[in-house]
Amino acid sequence: MMKQDHTLRTLRGLMLAINLALVLYYSLLRGVTMLRITYGFTARDFLTQAGLVPAPPWQMTLLSLGLFVPLAALILGKAHLPPDRPALRAALFGAEILLATLETASLDFYYRGFFLMVLADLVYTVQDRRGRAGIIAVLTGLYALADYNIAATLFPSVPLQVYLSYYTEAIRSWFSGVESLLTSLHVLLFVVFLVLLFLGQKEENTRVHQLNEQLQESYRQLQDYADKTEHMAELRERNRLAREIHDTLGHTLTGIIMTTDASLVLMDTAPQQAKQQLQLANQTAREGLNDVRRSINALRPDALEHRKFAEALEDTVEKFCLTTAAKVDYAQYCGEMDFAPDEEEAIYRVLQESLTNAVRHGKARHIQVRLDRAGEELVIMVKDDGVGMAPGQPEGFGLRHMRERLELLHGSLEYGNRPAGEGPGFILTARLRPRQKGEESI
Amino acid sequence: MRRRTAAVLGSAVVLAAAAACMLWPRGGIVLHLGVFAGSYWGTPNGSSYQVLDDAIAQFEADHPGVTVTYESGIPVDEYSEWLAGHLLVGEEPDVFFVLPEDFGLLAETGALAPLDSMLDSADGPERSLYYDACLQAGQYDGRQLALPYESAATVMFVNRTLLEAYDIPMPKNDWTWQDLYNICQTIADAQPDIADRDYGIYGYTWQNALYANGGMLFSADGRQCNLSDARTMAAIQFTQQLNSLNHGYTVTAQDFDTGHVAFRPFLFSEYRAYQPYPWRVKKYSSFVWDCLRMPAGPDGSNTSELHTVQVGVSARSRHAELARELLCTLCADTTTQSALFLQSQGISPLRSVTENTDLLNRIFAETQGSSTFNSAAIGEIMYTAAAVPQFAAREQATAMAETAVNNALLSSASLATALPTAQREIDLYLQNAG
Structure with missing residues (x-):
């Protein structure tokens, strides 16, 4: 790629050099011929043939060289242009096109290759597809209009042939030879430049395509790895859970069993010691509970882990609606939902469980959920329009679990069928007294 | 250190000002x-x-x-x-x-x-x-x-000495082609068949006649030639008639200078230059001469270029x-x-x-x-x-017209057929040149 850039820049430099040579050729040919005519005393004949008084001999040389310098500076200095200033770049590209037009006009439209040079240069510089199309359209349009026969109707000038007619046939053909050599060489360079530029671009496109395919393949592999990693993480987690249960619950329970066994034995003979043993059991149980809490903390559900609690609740309701046919009206009047982690988990589980029960057991279609504060108490009320519970039905595992959770936090749970006046359905009310900040958890 | 810098700068400014005064174009x-x-x-x-x-x-x-x-x-x-x-x-x-x-x-x-x-x-x-x-x-x-x-303006020189010799009265300023022709014919008829003859007119061109016949060879914008116009045709025919009185002899300037020609068109400046003393002695001293306006054609007046x-x-x-x-x-x-x-x-x-x-x-x-x-x-x-309308291609176009008229007069072809062809050619040239 770098090598190709170097070739293109060399070609552009050559085009610039040929254009400079042509500027000198046209302007000096004109100037010198005018002086020869004047000092050869054929000025009147020349004027008759020319049909207009041309600008003084050196004007074209000075003007065209004077314009060529900034044009060349713009072409060569573009490498130093800041790429993050599109307005400045566009203005300088416009200036380059304008300078090419003025340069062509300053040479009385004898030559219009500057447009080709600027076209090659700008197509090389501008990568944007629409920008390129615009530049090509403008420059080819200008190139077409700058044809001597068209331009001379708007800007009358003395045709080059009139100057050349001063010379003999042999010298004339020499001049035309030099001219067509230079112009043909310039066109050739222009074509080679464009061919190289577009070939290079095609290679680049192919390369990008290949890279893209490789990337896709890598992505697939990465996905596989991710799946495997997830599976392994699951296994690791299970192992950890097992270990955790073994280390905390197993240990504690064993300790409790041992101390209660001891107290049973000691109860009659040494009631004081039995009491001590029972106290020890009690302390062990409390420590065990703390250990369990710590474990649970480490195992908290995802939803509570990453999001704010209020959002997590809403999210859960929303997901529930999406996965079941039931419609849930969720209303929350608690103000700021700032609870301790174990309280958050209890509330979350109550909500999750009661929603699941309403659909699974109650076949409810419409569920109302309301979170409210009554004094220092938080009240969770879940009401559905399902079948309710049969009379005398024992409390299920889910409800019991809920009650236990709440009771651990000094809360309560009430449930039952809705009053007869309200139609069928189940109503559940959970009460909880959240701890103040800084209050020790049990 | 600072004072030295100031001194250097100050003298540089003074020098620059002096140079500017010297080199600046002075005067108005x-x-x-x-x-x-x-x-x-x-x-x-x-x-x-x-x-x-x-x-x-x-x-x-x-x-x-x-x-x-x-x-x-x-x-x-x-x-x-x-x-x-x-x-x-x-x-x-x-x-x-x-x-x-x-x-x-x-x-x-x-x-x-x-x-x-x-x-x-x-x-x-x-x-x-x-x-x-x-x-x-x-x-x-x-x-x-x-x-x-x-x-x-172009005026007509008259050799009064010659006219008096043939007993011809001096024409008036409002004379016509016919008057001119009559005088020339009188002189031609009176010639013996020997040398030292006298002639009616020298240097009178069909263009002189054309202006007096109310015509112009070219349109005002120089885009068109009026060579086959009726007035042009009449002017050419008139000069042809005058020439035919000489029976094939081409009258020269020397014939006029030596007093053998009655008329010759000239610029008025020539009249003013040679009429007063001392120049009168230098030229045309062998005869008394005067000048007249150009004779009017049938469709024109005594107009000259x-x-x-x-x-x-x-x-x-x-x-x-x-x-x-x-x-x-x-x-x-x-x-x-x-x-x-x-x-x-x-x-x-x-x-x-x-x-x-x-x-x-x-x-x-x-x-x-x-x-x-x-x-x-x-x-x-x-x-x-x-x-006369002036335009860049006039010189060449006039030369083309003169050649065409000369050729037409020399050949046996009639003017009515030769001139329109020539006119088309000249028109084409004028349009290309314009």
């Missing part, structure tokens, strides 16, 4: 004037720059700080090339003289600045100051590009305003024009000058006594004279 504006030496009319003119120098002195007095310079000693026949060369290198004078044959080229190539805004403005000279034909000479494409400086030397302002002049004022000093100022009228051999394009009785009396006081050509005739010539 310099206007360049392009002018040829001698008289355009080919007549002797000993003090050709006198009028010009006086006019320049007046202009410089009116415009302090402005200097007018000119290159002296450029002969008339080199002036066109001199001017063209200066135009080509971009060093043409701000104000320059325009020869009649150059006006078309200079106008077409855009070398002359239009003067209409000056003529239309309240301060500028009125168009009515000039004879129409003189002003027309400087018009191109509807614009006034030059102002007339000096004019001369008017030649006008003009002055124009360069379209590239950097002092256009001053240049126009200098132009007015030369072409619209009665003092300059009166001096020129007295000193040169042309006719002033300013009506007030040419019709000034005092001036005319001073001019004609020098001429031979009993001339039929008087001040009234000059005015009439100027009012009726025709400004």
Whole structure:
């Protein structure tokens, strides 16, 4: 790629050099011929043939060289242009096109290759597809209009042939030879430049395509790895859970069993010691509970882990609606939902469980959920329009679990069928007294 | 240290200022004037720059700080090339003289600045100051590009000695082709078949006849040739008739100079140059001569071609305003024009000058006594004279027309068939050239 850039820049430099040579050729040919005519005393004949008084001999040389310098500076200095200033770049590209037009006009439209040079240069510089199309359209349009026969109707000038007619046939053909050599060489360079530029671009496109395919393949592999990693993480987690249960619950329970066994034995003979043993059991149980809490903390559900609690609740309701046919009206009047982690988990589980029960057991279609504060108490009320519970039905595992959770936090749970006046359905009310900040958890 | 820097800087500023004062162009504006030496009319003119120098002195007095310079000693026949060369290198004078044959080229190539805004403005000279034909000479494409400086019309020289010898009365100024033909026939009929014959007329061209027959060879815009026009045809036929009186003999200038020809068209300037003493002695001294207006054709009047030397302002002049004022000093100022009228051999394009009785009396006081050509005739010539349209391709087109007419006259083909063909060719040439 770098090598190709170097070739293109060399070609552009050559085009610039040929254009400079042509500027000198046209302007000096004109100037010198005018002086020869004047000092050869054929000025009147020349004027008759020319049909207009041309600008003084050196004007074209000075003007065209004077314009060529900034044009060349713009072409060569573009490498130093800041790429993050599109307005400045566009203005300088416009200036380059304008300078090419003025340069062509300053040479009385004898030559219009500057447009080709600027076209090659700008197509090389501008990568944007629409920008390129615009530049090509403008420059080819200008190139077409700058044809001597068209331009001379708007800007009358003395045709080059009139100057050349001063010379003999042999010298004339020499001049035309030099001219067509230079112009043909310039066109050739222009074509080679464009061919190289577009070939290079095609290679680049192919390369990008290949890279893209490789990337896709890598992505697939990465996905596989991710799946495997997830599976392994699951296994690791299970192992950890097992270990955790073994280390905390197993240990504690064993300790409790041992101390209660001891107290049973000691109860009659040494009631004081039995009491001590029972106290020890009690302390062990409390420590065990703390250990369990710590474990649970480490195992908290995802939803509570990453999001704010209020959002997590809403999210859960929303997901529930999406996965079941039931419609849930969720209303929350608690103000700021700032609870301790174990309280958050209890509330979350109550909500999750009661929603699941309403659909699974109650076949409810419409569920109302309301979170409210009554004094220092938080009240969770879940009401559905399902079948309710049969009379005398024992409390299920889910409800019991809920009650236990709440009771651990000094809360309560009430449930039952809705009053007869309200139609069928189940109503559940959970009460909880959240701890103040800084209050020790049990 | 600081004081030294200040001293160096200070002396640098002083030096730069001094250099600027030395090199800066001092004095006021310099206007360049392009002018040829001698008289355009080919007549002797000993003090050709006198009028010009006086006019320049007046202009410089009116415009302090402005200097007018000119290159002296450029002969008339080199002036066109001199001017063209200066135009080509971009060093043409701000104000320059325009020869009649150059006006078309200079106008077409855009070398002359239009003067209409000056003529239309309240301060500028009125168009009515000039004879129409003189002003027309400087018009191109509807614009006034030059102002007339000096004019001369074609008049007919008459060898009065010869007419008296044949007992022919001097024709009047309003004579016609028929009168001319009759006189020439009388002279031709009276010739014995020996040497030393006398002839009616020399140098009268079909173009002289054409102007007197109310025609012009080219349209005003120079795009069309009127070669096969009825008036042109009549003019050619008339000159052919006159020539046939010579029975194949070609009359020469020498025949006229030695007093053997009755008529010869000439520029009026020639009349003014050789009529007064001492020049009269130098030329045409063997006979008494006078001049008349050109004879009128059946469709025209006693019109003749008017030649006008003009002055124009360069379209590239950097002092256009001053240049126009200098132009007015030369072409619209009665003092300059009166001096020129007295000193040169042309006719002033300013009506007030040419019709000034005092001036005319001073001019004609020098001429031979009993001339039929008087001040009234000059005015009439100027009012009726025709400004021939000038354009760059005129020279070549005229040559083509002359060749075509000569060929038609030499060959047996009738003019009615030969001339339309030639006209088409010339029209084509004019359209391509334009």
